[in-house]
Amino acid sequence: xxxxxxxxxxxxxxxxxxxxxxxxxxxxxxxxxxxxxxxxxxxxxxxxxxxxxxxxxxxxxxxxxxxxxxxxxxxxxxxxxxxxxxxxxxxxxxxxxxxxxxxxxxxxxxxxxxxxxxxxxxxxxxxxxxxxxxxx
Numbered sequence: 001x002x003x004x005x006x007x008x009x010x011x012x013x014x015x016x017x018x019x020x021x022x023x024x025x026x027x028x029x030x031x032x033x034x035x036x037x038x039x040x041x042x043x044x045x046x047x048x049x050x051x052x053x054x055x056x057x058x059x060x061x062x063x064x065x066x067x068x069x070x071x072x073x074x075x076x077x078x079x080x081x082x083x084x085x086x087x088x089x090x091x092x093x094x095x096x097x098x099x100x101x102x103x104x105x106x107x108x109x110x111x112x113x114x115x116x117x118x119x120x121x122x123x124x125x126x127x128x129x130x131x132x133x134x135x136x
Contacts, residue, residue: 047078
């Protein structure tokens with residue numbers, strides 16, 4: 001059993017996977033997420049600071065939800081975050097489409113052409129070499 005302390009309230013709980021929050025704090029955070037999501041849907045022109053103050057949520061938490069692609073915004077929304085690769089402004093996720101394509105191409109090159117390598121064939125010894133006596 002993996003027992004840990006909640007990062008938010010300090011309670012001890014049985015940790016399974018994911019963020020290190022107890023079930024109660026995780027439910028509270030999910031309720032805050034739903035509140036932020038509803039506010040963003042109702043107020044398309046709101047920026048991160050406005051959403052943060054109206055919903056009483058840390059701006060860093062809002063950015064984390066955007067990076068996790070849990071929150072996505074319309075094209076006309078002023079909310080943008082920087083791509084972790086090139087710094088271009090994006091609506092959600094960690095990387096822009098250009099950086100995602102470059103990484104995928106890099107991974108393909110690192111893995112090779114995609115075909116499994118054929119095992120090397122050793123030349124078969126001639127009959128006279130096979131019949132020789134060997135000593136260790």
